[in-house]
Amino acid sequence: MKLYDGGRAPNPRRVRIFLAEKGIEVPIEPVDMGALEHKSETLTRLNPLQRLPVLELDDGTVLTETVAICRYFEALHPEPALFGTGALGVATVEMWQRRVEMHLFYPIAQAFRHLHPAMKEWEVPQVAAWGEANKPKALEFLSYLDEALADRPFIAGEDYSIADITGLVSIDFMKLARLTVPDGLDHLMRWYHTVAGRPSARA
C-alpha cells in the first residue's frame, strides 16, 4: 500500500500521528500541496474530490478521508485502541471526536481559509465575514474543552484516542488562522503539553 501524504497540512498529519501511535509503518508518497499537486491528474484520478490524504491499497482500491483511513488501520491493528472499546467507549470517542472536529478543527479551518491571503486560490470565494465569525466559535469551544479536561487526562476519558489527535492538530493549526489560546485555560494546556510531548506528535 501507499499513503499519499500532504506534508504540513492538518489532515495528513492526523493520519501520520495515528500511525505513529499504532507503531505502523506505511510507504509514504509526498505530495506538494503548496504546488497544488493534489489537483494533478494522478491525484484527481485517485480522489476526484482532490483532497489528501489518500491511501492506495495493493489491489488498487483507494481510501480517502482521514478518519476512514484511520478506521481501516484500527480494524487491521486493533491495539492500542484509538477509537475506544466497548459500546459506550466507542460512542464516547466518536462523540468527542465529532465535537472537536465540528466546534474546533472546522472553525479554525474556516478562519484560515477565508482570511489568509495564501488561501485565495483554494477557497473561492473567500468570505471574510464568515472567517471572522468562526474565530469566537473556536475560542468558545476551547473554554468548554478546558472544563471537560478538569477531571480526566484525555479528551474522551482515561485513554488517549483519535479525539486527542484531532485536538492537538487543531491547536497547532490555530497559528495559521492567527488565533491564540486564551490565558487561564490551565486544564487545556496541561492536556496539550502531554499530547504534544508524545513522540507521535513529531510525525
Added chain:
Amino acid sequence: MKLYDGGRAPNPRRVRIFLAEKGIEVPIEPVDMGALEHKSETLTRLNPLQRLPVLELDDGTVLTETVAICRYFEALHPEPALFGTGALGVATVEMWQRRVEMHLFYPIAQAFRHLHPAMKEWEVPQVAAWGEANKPKALEFLSYLDEALADRPFIAGEDYSIADITGLVSIDFMKLARLTVPDGLDHLMRWYHTVAGRPSARA
C-alpha cells in the same frame, strides 16, 4: 434510556431512521426546537452545546452527536450492519458517510442557516455570501454522487448503510435551503426513490 428528539430537524431524523432500520424501539422525549426548547436549562445541562439529539442512559450517562448515538446502537445491535463489516467495509462506509456529510449535508445546512429568515436567531451572524457560496458546492457533489451510483445500488456499495441515511436526509433538507436536484441525475434519483421508499424513511 431516553432519546431527546428534535422532530423535523435533520439530525434527529438520522437517528430515528437508523433505529427503524435496526428495528430498535427507544422511548422518545419530544423537544420543540421551534420554541428553542433545546436551549432550556434541562437540555443545556444534558448537552452544553445545546444540540439534538441527546441520548440519556439509565445510569445518567449522556451521549450526544448523531453518529455517536448511532454507533452506540450499532455496537449493541450489530445486525443489520449499518457501518459496514470488515476492515475495508467499515472504512468504505466511513469514507462515504464523511463525503456526504462534508460535501452535501453540511453545505445544504450552511445555505439554509445563512439565508433563511427563520434562522436569524439561530445563526449569528448570518453571512448571506457564505450561504450562497455553499449552493454550488452541494450541487457539484450531487453530480459526483450520481456518477458513483451508476454501478451500485447504495452509496457505499452493495449494502444500505448510514451513508444512505445521511444522503436521504440531505436531499430532503434541500427544500428548506431552497435547492432542487438538477435534471439528468438519473442514478441519483433511482437511488433516492429506493431509499425514500423504505419504511424507515417515514421515521
